[in-house]
């Protein structure tokens with residue numbers, strides 16, 4: 001049964017506002033940067049098969065902060081290469097922010113950015129209509145597979161674009177995170193199967209295991225300060241609640257029973273730890289790395 005509540009991703013302006021607040025209140029980007037600097041270099045070292053030109057695709061890139069950091073690591077591992085970077089991002093606001101970031105950052109002359117203001121599914125359709133034969137050396141989908149109708153099919157399509165030694169990097173919330181617990185408990189009430197899937201890396205691993213697809217995986221510890229969610233009527237708390245539940249105006253539109261159940265679970269020790277008057281939600285991330293299908 002799908003949720004009758006409106007999905008947050010339907011309202012790009014509120015979605016981007018709540019995502020921005022989520023980034024301010026969590027260690028999400030810091031833990032991604034740690035991964036990019038410590039573990040990603042070895043993953044990137046093997047791509048490219050000694051080519052002088054690399055094709056990269058970023059799906060759901062947001063404002064590009066994380067993408068540009070990965071492109072810097074790529075440059076360090078493959079000095080002298082030129083890069084074609086397809087950016088696939090449906091939010092006009094985020095695409096604009098990404099372009100501004102690129103215009104302000106020096107040292108990106110070796111990269112050609114192709115801006116695709118569209119969803120992953122639209123990109124896939126366009127790729128097929130144009131009968132594209134281009135292959136990619138590095139594809140990443142970071143915190144975005146929640147917003148496609150069929151995450152498994154989307155992974156299979158993008159994996160099929162990988163060149164020899166290419167890598168597909170997926171980052172989502174870990175199945176063992178607070179999000180995993182929250183979404184497993186209230187999936188039917190919160191999740192829109194057309195729009196947002198409440199998927200975690202556990203779901204993706206089950207899918208890949210069922211297909212016999214091999215992958216590497218990593219867990220990244222991260223926390224989110226959700227203290228404000230417990231102050232009735234607090235504007236920021238309500239924005240964060242929207243992001244946690246993926247529901248637009250959750251506080252105003254959810255039934256009292258659902259709201260009470262979610263609020264109780266959010267501060268339950270399965271999801272959060274309380275210390276120094278703060279409630280810190282387990283925002284652990286999972287990373288999955290796929291090779292070209294053989």
Ligand SMILES: C[S@@+](CC[C@H](N)C(=O)[O-])C[C@H]1O[C@@H](n2cnc3c(N)ncnc32)[C@H](O)[C@@H]1O
Pocket residue numbers: 009019059060061062063066088089090091094118119120121142143144147148
């Ligand atoms: C949680 S943000 C992550 C942004 C960025 N990857 C990061 O980690 O900072 C999710 C991004 O996916 C984008 N998005 C939403 N639906 C999408 C879709 N169907 N296909 C591709 N991207 C989508 C959103 O606009 C947003 O920029």
